[in-house]
Amino acid sequence: MFIDTHAHLGYESYDEDRELVIQRAIEADVSAIITIGTDVESSREAVGLANKYATVFAAVGIHPTDCAATTEADLEAIKELTADENVVAIGEIGLDYYHMRAPKDKQHHICARQIQLAQELNLPLIIHNRDSHEDMYNLLSELDAGRTGGVMHSFTGDLDYLHTILELDLHISFTGNITFKKSDANDLVTAAPLERLLLETDSPFLTPVPLRGKRNEPAFVVHTARKIAELKNIPVEEIESVTTANAVSLFKLDI
Numbered sequence: 001m002f003i004d005t006h007a008h009l010g011y012e013s014y015d016e017d018r019e020l021v022i023q024r025a026i027e028a029d030v031s032a033i034i035t036i037g038t039d040v041e042s043s044r045e046a047v048g049l050a051n052k053y054a055t056v057f058a059a060v061g062i063h064p065t066d067c068a069a070t071t072e073a074d075l076e077a078i079k080e081l082t083a084d085e086n087v088v089a090i091g092e093i094g095l096d097y098y099h100m101r102a103p104k105d106k107q108h109h110i111c112a113r114q115i116q117l118a119q120e121l122n123l124p125l126i127i128h129n130r131d132s133h134e135d136m137y138n139l140l141s142e143l144d145a146g147r148t149g150g151v152m153h154s155f156t157g158d159l160d161y162l163h164t165i166l167e168l169d170l171h172i173s174f175t176g177n178i179t180f181k182k183s184d185a186n187d188l189v190t191a192a193p194l195e196r197l198l199l200e201t202d203s204p205f206l207t208p209v210p211l212r213g214k215r216n217e218p219a220f221v222v223h224t225a226r227k228i229a230e231l232k233n234i235p236v237e238e239i240e241s242v243t244t245a246n247a248v249s250l251f252k253l254d255i
C-alpha cells in the first residue's frame with residue numbers, strides 16, 4: 001500500500017467528484033491520504049474530510065502565502081482543530097519568498113508560532129519552502145524543529161541543502177515534478193536516504209508523467225513512486241513498503 005502524505009482534497013477542483021477521487025485512491029492501493037489545510041477555513045475543511053472518510057487524515061496550519069492577515073485568534077483556531085483525533089500534523093507552514101504575499105517578518109512570526117505549537121502538542125510538521133532556503137533552515141534549526149519530526153514537502157534545493165535538512169532529523173518528499181523531462185531533481189532523489197523518504201502528490205497540482213496536463217489526484221502517487229524506484233535502481237515494492245512505514249511512524253497513522 002501507498003500513502004499520499006500531501007494532498008489538498010478540499011480544493012474546489014474536487015467539488016464535483018471528491019468521493020470518487022478518494023475511492024479511486026483506495027482502488028490504486030493508496031490506503032491513506034493526508035489532506036492539508038493552508039488557512040483556518042481549509043484546515044477546518046480538512047478535518048471535516050478526515051472525519052467523513054476512513055482513509056483520510058488531516059494536517060492543519062497556515063501557509064506562508066496565506067498569512068498576511070493572520071491573527072492570534074486564527075492561531076488559536078488552528079490549535080483548537082488539533083483536538084480532533086484525525087489531525088496528524090501541523091501544516092502546511094513555512095516560508096515563501098517566490099510569491100511573497102506577506103512580508104518576511106510576518107511569515108517568520110507565523111511559521112515560528114506554529115513550530116512552537118507543534119512542539120507543545122507533540123505533532124510533526126509539514127513544511128513548505130520556496131526560494132527561502134537559508135532563512136528556512138535557520139528558523140528550523142533555531143527552534144529545533146526536528147524534535148517533533150516533520151517533512152520538507154516538495155523538496156527543492158541542492159545536495160548540500162538536502163544534507164543540512166537531513167541533519168535536522170526531518171523527512172523529505174518529492175512530488176510528481178520529479179517525473180518531468182526537465183526535472184533537475186535526479187541527484188536529490190538518488191541521494192535522499194530511503195529511511196527519510198515520503199511519497200506525496202500535492203494534488204491537485206504537479207501531476208506526474210504520463211498524466212501531466214490532467215488534474216492530479218492521490219491515485220497517481222504510484223507514478224512518482226516508480227520514478228523514485230527507477231532513479232534509485234530498486235524495486236518499486238521497496239519504495240512502497242519503506243515510504244509507507246515511514247509515514248505511519250512519522251504521523252502515527254492508525255491504519
Ligand SMILES: [Zn+2]
Binds near residue numbers: 008036
Ligand atoms: Zn501543498
